[in-house]
Amino acid sequence: MKKNDVILQTVTKIVFFIILTFGVELFLAGHNSPGGGFIGGLVLSSAFVLLYLVYDIETVHRGTPFDFKRVAALGVLLAVGTGMLSIVFGEPFLTQTTWLVDLPVFGETELGTMTIFEAGVALTVLGVVVTIILGISEDVE
Amino acid sequence: MINLLLFPIIIPFFFAMILLFFKEQVIVQRVLTLIGLALSLVASLWLIATVKTEGIQTVTLGSWPAPFGITMVSDMFSAMLVTTTISITFFVVLYSFSSIGVERERFFYYPAILFMITGINGAFTTGDIFNMFVFFEVLLIASYLLIVLGGEKRQLRESIKYILINVISSAIFVITVAYLYSIIGTLNMADISVKIAEINQPGIISVIAILFLIVFGIKGAIFPLYFWLPNSYAAPPIPVLALFGALLTKVGVYAITRTYTLFFVHDIGFTHQFLMILSLLTIIAGCIGALAYFDVKQIIIYNIIIAVGVILFGVAQMNTAGLEGAIFYLIHDMLIKGALFVLIGIIIYVTGTSNLREMGGLIKTHATLGWMYLIAAFGLAGIPPLSGFIGKVLITKGAFEADHIIGSIIILASSLVVLLSVIRIFIYAFWGPQKNELPARDKGVYRQMMVPAIMLVVVTVAYGVGAEWLMPYMTDAADVLADPSIYINAVLKE
Numbered sequence: 361m362k363k364n365d366v367i368l369q370t371v372t373k374i375v376f377f378i379i380l381t382f383g384v385e386l387f388l389a390g391h392n393s394p395g396g397g398f399i400g401g402l403v404l405s406s407a408f409v410l411l412y413l414v415y416d417i418e419t420v421h422r423g424t425p426f427d428f429k430r431v432a433a434l435g436v437l438l439a440v441g442t443g444m445l446s447i448v449f450g451e452p453f454l455t456q457t458t459w460l461v462d463l464p465v466f467g468e469t470e471l472g473t474m475t476i477f478e479a480g481v482a483l484t485v486l487g488v489v490v491t492i493i494l495g496i497s498e499d500v501e
Numbered sequence: 502m503i504n505l506l507l508f509p510i511i512i513p514f515f516f517a518m519i520l521l522f523f524k525e526q527v528i529v530q531r532v533l534t535l536i537g538l539a540l541s542l543v544a545s546l547w548l549i550a551t552v553k554t555e556g557i558q559t560v561t562l563g564s565w566p567a568p569f570g571i572t573m574v575s576d577m578f579s580a581m582l583v584t585t586t587i588s589i590t591f592f593v594v595l596y597s598f599s600s601i602g603v604e605r606e607r608f609f610y611y612p613a614i615l616f617m618i619t620g621i622n623g624a625f626t627t628g629d630i631f632n633m634f635v636f637f638e639v640l641l642i643a644s645y646l647l648i649v650l651g652g653e654k655r656q657l658r659e660s661i662k663y664i665l666i667n668v669i670s671s672a673i674f675v676i677t678v679a680y681l682y683s684i685i686g687t688l689n690m691a692d693i694s695v696k697i698a699e700i701n702q703p704g705i706i707s708v709i710a711i712l713f714l715i716v717f718g719i720k721g722a723i724f725p726l727y728f729w730l731p732n733s734y735a736a737p738p739i740p741v742l743a744l745f746g747a748l749l750t751k752v753g754v755y756a757i758t759r760t761y762t763l764f765f766v767h768d769i770g771f772t773h774q775f776l777m778i779l780s781l782l783t784i785i786a787g788c789i790g791a792l793a794y795f796d797v798k799q800i801i802i803y804n805i806i807i808a809v810g811v812i813l814f815g816v817a818q819m820n821t822a823g824l825e826g827a828i829f830y831l832i833h834d835m836l837i838k839g840a841l842f843v844l845i846g847i848i849i850y851v852t853g854t855s856n857l858r859e860m861g862g863l864i865k866t867h868a869t870l871g872w873m874y875l876i877a878a879f880g881l882a883g884i885p886p887l888s889g890f891i892g893k894v895l896i897t898k899g900a901f902e903a904d905h906i907i908g909s910i911i912i913l914a915s916s917l918v919v920l921l922s923v924i925r926i927f928i929y930a931f932w933g934p935q936k937n938e939l940p941a942r943d944k945g946v947y948r949q950m951m952v953p954a955i956m957l958v959v960v961t962v963a964y965g966v967g968a969e970w971l972m973p974y975m976t977d978a979a980d981v982l983a984d985p986s987i988y989i990n991a992v993l994k995e
Contacts, residue, residue: 433521440515447504453511455564 365414372414379407387482388475397478401485408490417497428494432487439480442473505551506558506575508544509583510622513537517615527606531598534611538591541618545584552580553974557981557991559628567993568692574628574992577978578828582625582755585832588960589747589839590618592953596843597740599949600850605650605738613650614744617643624752628992630681631688633756634674637720641667644749647741648733659736666729670719677712684709691992694763694985702767710765710772714757714779721753723813724783727806731790734805735798739846742798746805747839751831754809758816758827762982769819777817781908783810784915791922795857797845797930800922801838804881807915808834814908815896823899825979829968830892833880836964837888840877840957841923844870847950848930853940857926862935869951871931873958878927880961882920888965 387400411420446455458472516537523529552558552575561570575583594614601610620640627633645667649660682688684705685696697706715726722730734745757776765772783806790803812834815827847870849855851863864871876887883889893916900909964971981987 429524430522433518437518440511440518444511444515447507447511450503452560452562452564453504453507454562 368414372410376407376411379403379410383407387478390478391472391474397481398485400478401482402489404482405486405489408486409493412490412493412497417494428487428490430487432484432491435480435483435485435487437480438483439477442477442480445473502551503560505544505548506560506573506580506626509541509548509587510573510619510626512541512544513587513615513622514619517612517619520612520615521609524609525607527603530606530611531594534594534615535591537615538587538594538618541622542584542587542591545580545587548575549577549580549584549974552577553977557988559992568687568689571632572628572689572691572992573626574690574988575626576981576988576991577974578758578981579625579755581828581832581974581978582751582835583622585835586618586621586625586748589835589957590614590744592957592960593740593743593747593839593843595953595956596743596846596950599946600846601738601740608650609646610650613643613646616640617647617744617748619643621748621752625755628690629688630678630690630693634671634678637674637752637756638671640749640752641671644745647744648737650741651738653736656736659733662729663733666719666733670716673712673719674716677709677716680705680712681709689992690759690763691989694989695993697764698767702765706765707768707771710761710768711775713760713765714772714776717753717756717760718779719753721750721757721813722783722806722809723779724786724806724810727783727786727809730806731799731802734802735796739842739849743839743842743846746802746842747835750805750809751835754812754831757813758831758982761816762819762824763985763988766819766985773817773819776813777905777908780810780813780817781911783807783813784911785810788915788918788922792918797848797855797857797926800926801841801845804841804919804922805838807919808838811893811896811912811915814912815892815899818896818899818903818905819983820899820902821979821983822895822902824982825975826892826895826897826899828892828975828978828982829895829971830889833888833892833961833964836957836961837877837881840954840961841874841881843950843954843957844874844877845926847947847954848874848926850950851939851942851947852930852937854937857929859937860930861933861937862931864931865935866939867947869955871927873951873955874931875927876962877958878920878923880958880965881923883916884920886966886968888961888968890965891968 383400383403386395386403387397390396390400443454447453456472456474458470461469461471463469516533520530520533558575559572561567561572563570617640620636620643623636623639624633627636645660645664648663649656681693685693687693687696718726734742761773761776787803787806787810791800791807794800812827812831815823815830851867852860854860880887880889883893893912897909897912900912
């Protein structure tokens, strides 16, 4: 009998976006409630791991054509970049600033450089976890 | 420039991240690594000049006030160690170009080195005990990659042991910091020093002092915690071995020096006596190992252990001469171990073996290599005017001032053993008839390898000859170690 995982694949197509949304929500919630870059990145990467479990590696790579090692490197670069920015302004390394900005939909919102640092953390975690999972799976010769 | 002391940490880190984007372009990686190290070297020299003119540099990350944020502190001691680290790495990277092989270079070899330098420089510069733990992990995780990179059977076996040992010692580090935090309630090193002085070091603080000695002793290979080192260090290729031998154990030695001169100074009769006995046993164990082997790598590896003992013996004296000598000897030992491992690597490359019994007669074919090795060997043993002399003289002087006669005699006798062990390599490898046919080697590669080796030897000779000129810097460094209040005032700005 031919194996058929159409139910699994259909459910994954919906659940994938729910997990991604939850990851982004955790990431943005981090400043004032539990959450943050690390846990956000882990949840995001779990969405990708689910994709790899349900589809084969080639199919997922066609959909996400980027190297996750570079995602991790980009994340570290972002995190340190916020620190470097404070050097440029003559403040001690990693000094963070916030602004109150009037955004069209969200109203008055507090935007901070901390979010960029956390985005770096999230990208690094995402890149590293997916790289590890792919590294283990591709190692069979 | 308030962030100046961070540059030797951030620049290698930044370049390591950039290198991750150029995995396959080996030439780009080499050029960028050299540029990054050269920039960090300039920054660290500038840092030394600043510390010399303006005193201890501190910055608390994120503009928080001192005991609450992570403080980075650069006194003369750490500034000089940072500079030495970067310059050794520069030469070893030059040596890697011709010796490590493209296969390894394509698998994140240079980023790993730069990440390791980030960790080492961070551990030398940090003023926060938990931050020191984090930087230890940064350098250790990079070193795990370097020790296993290449995937030979021996490397895989030894890296398991190396990682196991370091994971355990890191766990003990965390537990020790937890104990210290539950008693003192702060992690800032200057603040810890103040609080320990307030409660006048009760017994539990001495227990923590010994726990720190165990933690850093595993990292820095003191007796009886050095057992993992000889095999683990022999596994990776020579450039990695040169970096490990010159830098990694010295971070442990630095950490012991820092904690034993800044925190635990109120019960010297117990803690420093303990340190002194262990350091003397370390020297003896190292001497036995250095004489026992006919393998060139093992001989020099055991010389690392001897040097760790000598430096810590100097620290244990807790007087100006002893501390100055320890600082002098620490930097000398980093430089000379870098030079010796590079030279050993060239000898192994030329003869195709690391067994002394199969070598002979190299002086006829490779005279420059022979004389360079002889200078480095004399420098290691401490023959004036070479670099090992002044440090050992000051350490022995400190020991005589503190009435530790037997200890000083052991130090002096160990110099003879060191000389014997390295001269044995010279006699077996360079004198006598040629025993085996030398394998065919590329002359160009040999010359490329010799360039960084000669430069390193020249640096060590200059370090020894210019001792008089370096003395004010050493005095500055020793003053901070001898009087913790200078450090505390610089950090807490009272």
